[in-house]
Amino acid sequence: MAELGSKGVTAGKIASNVQKKLTRAQEKVLQKLGKADETKDEQFEQCVQNFNKQLSEGTRLQKDLRTYLASVKAMHEASKKLTECLQEVYEPDWPGRDDTNKIAENNDLLWTDFHQKLVDQALLTMDTYLGQFPDIKSRIAKRGRKLVDYDSARHHFEALQTAKKKDETKIAKPVSLLEKAAPQWCQGKLQAHLVAQTNLLRNQAEEELVKAQKVFEEMNVDLQEELPSLWNSRVGFYVNTFQSIAGLEENFHKEMSKLNQNLHDVLLGLDKQYSGNAFPVKAQPSDSTPAKANKSPSPPPDGSPITSPETKTVNHELEPSTLEAPGASIPKSPSQPAEAAHAGAEAAGSEAAAGAEASKTEADSGSSSLPAVVVETFPATVNGTVEGGASSERSDMPPGFLFKVQAMHDYVATDSDELQLKAGDVVLVIPFENPEEQDEGWLMGVKESDWIQHKELDQCRGVFPENFTERVQ
Secondary structure (H helix, E strand, C coil), X not given: CHHHHHHHHHHHHHHHHHHHHHHHHHHHHHHHHCCCXXXXXXXXXXXXXXXXXXXXXXXXXXXXXXXXXXXXXXXXXXXXXXXXXXXXXXCCCCCCHHHHHHHHHHHHHHHHHHHHHHHHHHHXXXXXXXXXXXXXXHXXXXXXXXXXXXXXXXXXXXXXXXXXXXXXXXXXXXXXXHHHHCCHHHHHHHHHHHHHHHHHHHHHHHHHHHHHHHHHHHHHXXXXXXXXXXXXXXXXXXXXXXXXXXXXXXXXXXXXHHHHHHHHHHHHHHHHHCHHHCCCCCCCCCCCCCCCCCCCCCCCCCCCCXXXXXXXEECCEECHHHHCCHHHHCCCCCCCCHHHHHHHHHXXXXXXXXXXXXXXXXXXXXXXXXXCCCCCCCCCEECCEECCCCHHHCCCCCCCCCEEEEECCCECCCCCCECCECCCCEEXXXXXXXXXXXXXXXXXXXXXXXXXXXXXXXXXXXXXXXHHEEECC
């Protein structure tokens, strides 16, 4: 019996809740359709908007604070690993070994204390602050449901009031029908019963209205007092939270700066004791620095000697073509006088003979053991043509062609105006358009394969280091 009774009570509650939900849904539909008016409180609606905004801001602050604490934890782990690395590389016989261990221990304790204080004074306070919002939010939702109940009860009572005449008409109809079937004395009692029933319904509706109004007003008054107070409390909470974080950070950095100063002093003492073995740190040049004007070509990878254009020697002899200006030995234009070319050739021959005699004298003196001398000769040029060669040889060359060189080593271009060379590439050397732009040890030219294929000088030419090449013509 007890189980049946309990089941009956549960079923009654379920039926009551279902009836309330149906009544509320019907009332909301009528309000949206405009067939029923809705009770509104603009002041309370503003308080609800402020509440939602405050809840959103607090949730975001809590999320960012947790992210900040996670970053502090990660920084603690990184600092701990760095100090452990210092302890490992710090040899036992170095001065200040005990001091570094103590500094590392204090560093770890300082990070741990900083993180714990942030949790206690900021995160837990934040959690407590946000803990009051769910209850208030549920009460706001309940107040909305009670408002719908109040509007429904009010509309029901008003409907009974306005339909009083219609109800009397409905009551009179059954009396007229009963007049034929009921005796005279019973008709008055039946009419009185129907009037009493109508008044009872009206009284029940009025009681429900008063009850719904009372419940709604109690919740409404409490929330209207609590919501503005909660909204104003956010200022003090924000101030206390950020003041706590700022104060903790200030103390942490002060203590950390002392530890860093102590570590600096220990390392300074180590540096003084081993100052002779200091490792020099040089600044690396920036890629954007225009170093072309002052740079010199790097030596070839096999360590072959670097030759300059002024003092390039071939078999212990100065090369005449490199000592003289390009215009003197190799004319740029066929219109230059032939006498100048003959004079240049004679001067080159006399200098070559003098060099040969000097080398012969050195060999005879026996002051130093030198390898066998192999004289390398170059064909003389007259009016820009090689004697004995075909005149068509230079007709296919780029304008202003001087001579050919062959790359002895690979060269990787480091700038857009440089040539990329591989060992064995033949380069046709041409003069600079502006002689002042020529840097020492650098030549202007175009690879022979590019010239034969494209015949476009502007797109294929570039500068390259002379000491990576050997002259072949």
